[in-house]
Amino acid sequence: MQIPYTVEARPDTGVNNAKLGVWLFLASEIMLFGGLFSAYIFLRVGSPEWPGDILGHTYTSASEILNVPLAFVNTIVLIASSVTIVLSWAALAMGNFKKYRIYMGLTVLAGFGFLIIKAIEYSDKFSHGYLPAENNFLGIYFVMTGLHALHVIGGMIVNGYFLGPGAKMWKSDPKRFMSRIEVAGLYWHFVDLVWIFLFPTIYLI
């Protein structure tokens, strides 16, 4: 059975089903992360000091605990990967599959880079005994960045599939493949968007 409207727009919605589906999913994701941002604000305004007491020390700035330069590098890595995935789509639009492979490969690579840096940050926290249970700041930090990292992993699985076995579709149905890369890109940009808000709110303010 052929799935309808995977490439051409549905007359009543004006968009194809893949794009509509992904945007609806992203809308639910906005509420998911919005809920966590609300929790963050609630915890923060309710505490006299932020981040506050951790293992007997009182901290007044998140940058005393978190590694701002590493998170800054990670911001750049993620934004760069957003650029490479949109360039991979543009390469397909110009019919250049080789270039697509390069840009999609870079996108997956950037995902690995982000996760490696995140792992360095986490292991540094763990080695100091900074665990989520110690303090509200650490709790919300690990929940928000952890959920975001899971989203990065999810995106890498999808992007990795389209880089490897999923790329076969370029030969059989190039238009549908392009549409897949476009909606995979939408998700990946969203992951970037969440980080754009996470970085200043958790690390800098």
Added chain:
Amino acid sequence: MADSHSMEEIQKHVRVYMYVFGTLMVLTVVTVAVAYLHLNIWPALIVALVIASIKAGLVAGYFMHLIGEKKLIMYILALTGTFLVIMFILFISAYHDQVGRAALEMVYHVA
């Protein structure tokens, strides 16, 4: 986003992507630089959120092709945004409710 792409059109897009990339980099550096000025919480918060919102707008508008996207997607996002704001207001009012109660307890010595 138009579904028919000519070569020149795509190349024009790619140029725009690179400009947006550059702007995002500059704004990221600005956010971090401002953080090192150690402003008070409110100005720091406002500057950080304004810059983050501009960056988010650039990513959504250009990389996610929201500029020129179909109305239906816009409606979905407007509805989501409305619910997001309502959720924030609920949290903030819950907080103020708590603060108000604590103040009343202090004034009237009610437990």
